[in-house]
Amino acid sequence: MTFPAHLLEGYGRYLNKGFVRYKETHERLAVYGQTPDVMVISCCDSRVTPEGIFNVGPGELFVVRNVANLVPPYEDTEGQHGTSAAIEFAVNGLKVKHIVIMGHGQCGGVKAFRENANAPMATGQFIGRWIKLLEPAAIAMACMPVDKADDPQLAMEYAGIRQSLKNLMTFPFIEAAVSAGSLSLHGSWFDIGSGELRVMDAETQRFSTTAPEALATAG
């Protein structure tokens, strides 16, 4: 079981470039610890890297990545919720100021959920259970549609992000921090093919492009 050679080669490049660029930041982060202002909850998808998309250096984003960027509702049971643990760590421990749910197009987890009705076995025992977290999203989407229904995959991706934002508010310590104005929650969605980032308006619950041309000029 040899360690993948291309990863070691990549690590060699990193040591010469990426690490060198942030050498002092790394040394400082090692001495003083991390103090990120932002937590991102993103998908495991290999095409969506939050640090890349937001072009940030080490120490800036506290990142959870799970299938379909889902937040479970607050539950005071004995179960082990890795995402809830990370949220608690970020909010109560690190005192982050923002939580960003980062969805994306062509999400395999959302697709599995949508196909699960037809072929539940195909989604596997763990995936099958995990994506049940999207059920309230589907119900909300069916009962009170926000988006045009011409792209049900996209509509479900959006609905999943909205549901995760709702679920975040079920955590007492998040509700308190949001009420106190020390924490804000955000929804966003990334398009793999075009690189377009869409941000959700908290009022309308709608997603709109962040005007990449303007940004590109400003960048």
Add this chain to the structure above:
Amino acid sequence: MTFPAHLLEGYGRYLNKGFVRYKETHERLAVYGQTPDVMVISCCDSRVTPEGIFNVGPGELFVVRNVANLVPPYEDTEGQHGTSAAIEFAVNGLKVKHIVIMGHGQCGGVKAFRENANAPMATGQFIGRWIKLLEPAAIAMACMPVDKADDPQLAMEYAGIRQSLKNLMTFPFIEAAVSAGSLSLHGSWFDIGSGELRVMDAETQRFSTTAPEALATAG
């Protein structure tokens, strides 16, 4: 609740540089979907970005990030294990060839586990339960120590990686894929201050540096 401005600025830089660099890759990945060979299970820590450390582009790493880069043991219960779902997605769905557990120094999750004995309340209800996944690691470490005990934090970080590798093998589909030679499992550890990467030898269970000088030259 305005979206954090510095993230939008970073996104503008990304669109002009990172995305442009991988534009064709992104277009291809949008059309054909993702086919990563490697899954990385890493920590949420803001100082450890797998794609950065291995200097890989989009589509190469399927990434789970949870507190302390933990893999729960296989359990056929009704609970929702996000990490197990991601593993199933990667191995049975994407047919990855490698799973890399990526630990790191100064891990806050490991530290919380170590301090939990003295101050269980301080670690919170979700963190407190989540890090119980480290209990078998601590037991194994106490019963059959592999490392010198002069740095219990480091020793526990290593022990956690070893335990996650053990837990991976409790998944029947992983055991089968490893036996068939189509999947291999790897342990690694990253030092935040120096950028040093250590890789675990599967035989001895020991971690050693990947000789950064040689790599840097080769890079």
Add this chain to the structure above:
Amino acid sequence: MTFPAHLLEGYGRYLNKGFVRYKETHERLAVYGQTPDVMVISCCDSRVTPEGIFNVGPGELFVVRNVANLVPPYEDTEGQHGTSAAIEFAVNGLKVKHIVIMGHGQCGGVKAFRENANAPMATGQFIGRWIKLLEPAAIAMACMPVDKADDPQLAMEYAGIRQSLKNLMTFPFIEAAVSAGSLSLHGSWFDIGSGELRVMDAETQRFSTTAPEALATAG
């Protein structure tokens, strides 16, 4: 099924010597009942007899002996905890003034716990569960090591004694009696080969020899 002859022979010797020596004590103990000041929680091991090691006569030690001299944590469940029952009997019924946890070297229960990670089946269904009581000891030992790690068997024996002392304090009536100054708890460890007795310092949690030469002179 004849009663073992060598035990009956031993009983004959006892009647002529041991019993005769303590005849009046026995008669008094039969009339007035037992009033021991000390409870000892020791191992079943055939090489460790508390009454022998402390050279005391009848009526002095209230003795629990279980595998690996373990005290379970206080639990208000329906389960039947023989050791907890004995503790309650000793503290609330007999009003003992001291509880001594008596560990020892080469403890088979500790060894079984240590080997359980490799060969869980070998330890049997009851032993396997019972020695799980050592898990918090192993965790504490891994997280905050008190002893040098050059002898993990000894370190685990010590850790088990410390954990049993901690668990004793989880019983409300013990915590109350200790706070009131009417009960004190002690850790000790016996070396089978040399007869050396080590006593734990309550402050440092460390074990040190009770200076057998001095004792032998004083004895």
Add this chain to the structure above:
Amino acid sequence: MTFPAHLLEGYGRYLNKGFVRYKETHERLAVYGQTPDVMVISCCDSRVTPEGIFNVGPGELFVVRNVANLVPPYEDTEGQHGTSAAIEFAVNGLKVKHIVIMGHGQCGGVKAFRENANAPMATGQFIGRWIKLLEPAAIAMACMPVDKADDPQLAMEYAGIRQSLKNLMTFPFIEAAVSAGSLSLHGSWFDIGSGELRVMDAETQRFSTTAPEALATAG
């Protein structure tokens, strides 16, 4: 919390006498481990020391001591039965040839059980549950009395021993070993005031004195 001085003094005497007497035995037991032929299940009572009563040296008796010398029935549950664990250790691990249940007169545990009907609170939460193990003994005693009823405390002590012997036979590995002739089970009872030992006849289930005069002469 100073270690009780009279115990350290007793230990000094032990080092000079008891240990010296068995020094070579101790050294051998440390090197080769324990190989006792007999397991004794006895009471915690400070007035009943199996090694004393059977006048045996180190390495001869594997001893469990719990309140009222009880054996729970075999139960394949998750609970932690310390006595069952010790039995498994002795029979499957050490391959003992005999298990001796050693009851005694004026047993406080039996007394608590008998008084529990009148004053259940007085027996405490752990004792109260533990002595429920005597319920089948009481039922058997009421339904099919073996002994004259003029001494209900003694009759219950006997009944408890019989029940523990019955319960031992519910362990599959004990039933198998007894059937194979490699293990035998024995009941005995000790009188604190007179030192008299009574042994149970496996056929009649009755207890009779082991003729101390004859033994004393032979001893």
